[in-house]
Amino acid sequence: MGRYFVKRVLGTIPLLLVISFLIFMFIHLIPGDPVRNMAGREATTEELENLRESMGFNKPLYQQYFSYLNDLVHGDLGISYKTKLPVSEMMIGRLKPTLKLTFFATLWSTIVGIAIGVLSAVNRGKLIDYLGMLIAISGISIPGFWLGLVMIQIFSVKLGWVPTGGLDTWRSYILPSITLGCGIMAILARFSRSSMLDSLGEDYVRTARAKGQRERLVILRHAFRNSLVQVVTVIGLQIGGLLAGSVLIETVFTIPGLGRLLVDSLAFRDYKVVQALLLFFSFEYILINLIVDLLYGVLNPRIRLK
Amino acid sequence: MQTSTFIDQPIKKAESRAKYYFRKFFQRKTAVIAAVIILIFLFFAIFGPQIAPFDPSLPDYDNLYGAPDAVHWFGTDEFGRDVLSRLLVGTRNSLGVSLASVLIGAAIGTFLGVLAGYYGGIIDSIVMRGSDILFAMPDILLAIAIVAIIGPGIINVVIAVAVFTIPSFARIMRSATLSVKSSLYVEAARSIGCKNSRILWVHIFPSTVQSMIVNFTMRIGTAILAAASLSFLGYGAKVDEPDWGAMLSSGRNYLDIAPHLVYFPGLLIFIAVLAFNLLGDGLRDTLDPKLK
Numbered sequence: 232m233g234r235y236f237v238k239r240v241l242g243t244i245p246l247l248l249v250i251s252f253l254i255f256m257f258i259h260l261i262p263g264d265p266v267r268n269m270a271g272r273e274a275t276t277e278e279l280e281n282l283r284e285s286m287g288f289n290k291p292l293y294q295q296y297f298s299y300l301n302d303l304v305h306g307d308l309g310i311s312y313k314t315k316l317p318v319s320e321m322m323i324g325r326l327k328p329t330l331k332l333t334f335f336a337t338l339w340s341t342i343v344g345i346a347i348g349v350l351s352a353v354n355r356g357k358l359i360d361y362l363g364m365l366i367a368i369s370g371i372s373i374p375g376f377w378l379g380l381v382m383i384q385i386f387s388v389k390l391g392w393v394p395t396g397g398l399d400t401w402r403s404y405i406l407p408s409i410t411l412g413c414g415i416m417a418i419l420a421r422f423s424r425s426s427m428l429d430s431l432g433e434d435y436v437r438t439a440r441a442k443g444q445r446e447r448l449v450i451l452r453h454a455f456r457n458s459l460v461q462v463v464t465v466i467g468l469q470i471g472g473l474l475a476g477s478v479l480i481e482t483v484f485t486i487p488g489l490g491r492l493l494v495d496s497l498a499f500r501d502y503k504v505v506q507a508l509l510l511f512f513s514f515e516y517i518l519i520n521l522i523v524d525l526l527y528g529v530l531n532p533r534i535r536l537k
Numbered sequence: 538m539q540t541s542t543f544i545d546q547p548i549k550k551a552e553s554r555a556k557y558y559f560r561k562f563f564q565r566k567t568a569v570i571a572a573v574i575i576l577i578f579l580f581f582a583i584f585g586p587q588i589a590p591f592d593p594s595l596p597d598y599d600n601l602y603g604a605p606d607a608v609h610w611f612g613t614d615e616f617g618r619d620v621l622s623r624l625l626v627g628t629r630n631s632l633g634v635s636l637a638s639v640l641i642g643a644a645i646g647t648f649l650g651v652l653a654g655y656y657g658g659i660i661d662s663i664v665m666r667g668s669d670i671l672f673a674m675p676d677i678l679l680a681i682a683i684v685a686i687i688g689p690g691i692i693n694v695v696i697a698v699a700v701f702t703i704p705s706f707a708r709i710m711r712s713a714t715l716s717v718k719s720s721l722y723v724e725a726a727r728s729i730g731c732k733n734s735r736i737l738w739v740h741i742f743p744s745t746v747q748s749m750i751v752n753f754t755m756r757i758g759t760a761i762l763a764a765a766s767l768s769f770l771g772y773g774a775k776v777d778e779p780d781w782g783a784m785l786s787s788g789r790n791y792l793d794i795a796p797h798l799v800y801f802p803g804l805l806i807f808i809a810v811l812a813f814n815l816l817g818d819g820l821r822d823t824l825d826p827k828l829k
Contacts, residue, residue: 250673260686372811374762376769377803380789384796475675479766497685513674
């Protein structure tokens with residue numbers, strides 16, 4: 232078990248290094264002089280040289296990368312060109328709305344997704360099953376930003392029930408959370424249905440039925456509990472992508488979170504911030520995947536024994 | 538009454554594989570409906586400019602933000618242009634971008650995946666680590682990063698979406714290749730002295746095509762969504778170009794006075810993605826039940 236843990240954790244380090252290098256190169260891959268790109272056409276030669284010096288662009292590339300890594304390890308993500316504030320400070324300020332949004336989206340989508348999946352599996356081939364799977368495939372196919380706009384039009388503009396954007400009250404979170412969680416809900420519904428169908432066909436379920444246990448108990452205690460391991464894995468993997476999904480949803484609902492910061496920073500060519508956010512979203516994604524893998528190893532011994 | 542026994546019956550010719558697949562596919566009503574919808578979209582993509590009732594870029598300043606009526610079925614936009622005509626003409630852009638990007642991604646991914654699965658060793662390691670790197674970033678983020686580097690515009694959206702399509706094909710085709718690599722007919726081909734390239738592309742590749750078709754269809758849905766998302770964020774088609782995502786993006790500014798500018802483009806994106814996903818589901822059940 233210990234070896235499996237160490238192997239998986241060590242295996243992630245090269246990936247993190249490669250990703251950090253690619254994201255470091257992001258500024259340099261954009262055509263043209265990176266300093267000119269940030270400062271704009273109006274900047275004088277003196278201003279450009281000062282900026283080049285202060286951002287370390289005058290050093291050789293490999294030195295720049297090592298000092299970037301060194302800063303990273305010390306939690307220094309650089310200074311924003313636009314606001315002159317430390318990037319890490321800007322990100323911390325924006326983290327809360329994004330995390331809250333992700334939490335609410337995960338919460339409702341997990342409950343509703345699993346419920347739809349289990350109900351569909353138990354009623355396989357019946358109307359409930361078809362309806363459940365119709366909801367699921369629609370959830371995967373619907374453009375989140377469009378759903379968000381349609382809901383704003385109906386519930387905010389027409390009915391005035393919730394604010395159109397911003398984060399003034401708890402009600403501001405309702406529409407964005409629904410929008411953000413829609414995809415996961417759909418994926419979970421499909422996944423928990425097939426996982427439930429698998430476990431409903433297992434011998435232990437037949438045994439439980441043969442013993443004369445009530446159907447509800449058979450479903451909940453035997454079939455559902457055993458299908459949960461895989462469902463938990465899917466939830467974990469999806470949360471990783473959710474934070475990045477906030478880029479679109481925060482733009483639609485004008486929420487001052489990390490996703491919105493990315494879009495704004497790109498528009499302002501504030502590349503230090505863009506770089507830091509790309510790094511944050513990718514690292515978060517890789518680490519959540521790692522945690523899910525490790526958890527899966529704990530829950531399912533067959534994996535770690537391979 | 539004539540009694541017929543099993544032995545008396547004439548020997549039926551075995552159903553060809555294609556016929557068998559067709560029969561199985563046509564049993565799935567949702568997939569058939571989805572296929573019909575996709576055909577209609579393809580028709581719009583080809584003949585959109587011809588069947589559009591109005592010139593999609595002709596402004597009409599007397600009829601700004603017009604609600605849907607008998608003349609303009611889907612209403613008019615902020616320049617008085619006919620929304621239906623713009624959507625019909627925009628089909629080519631929106632479907633074209635996703636089809637092109639998935640085609641490119643599928644071609645590169647398939648090539649790499651088949652090579653990795655067949656040769657193994659260092660090629661396999663390089664291809665798989667490469668796809669690990671691409672998989673380490675959420676799709677939409679990777680696409681945004683690529684477009685930020687190479688710049689906005691339709692061609693660049695195609696490249697961005699193609700890049701994040703590559704690893705899924707590489708992985709699927711690798712495992713499909715691995716599963717047929719050690720089969721008897723490949724051994725036979727090798728034993729009669731076939732060259733590696735012939736074994737790869739004549740013997741192994743055709744038997745992996747089924748997995749590719751299924752993934753191809755599914756990825757088109759994802760690509761339409763990704764391309765529309767990029768256009769929505771302003772990295773795709775220009776705002777005045779007839780493109781579903783771009784129309785949605787500009788329409789959101791008039792959500793309170795002309796919601797139809799948001800409703801219709803989004804609805805088309807939704808229907809198109811839904812159709813490709815349903816078709817993908819149907820094809821998977823028909824061609825490759827193991828993938829379920």
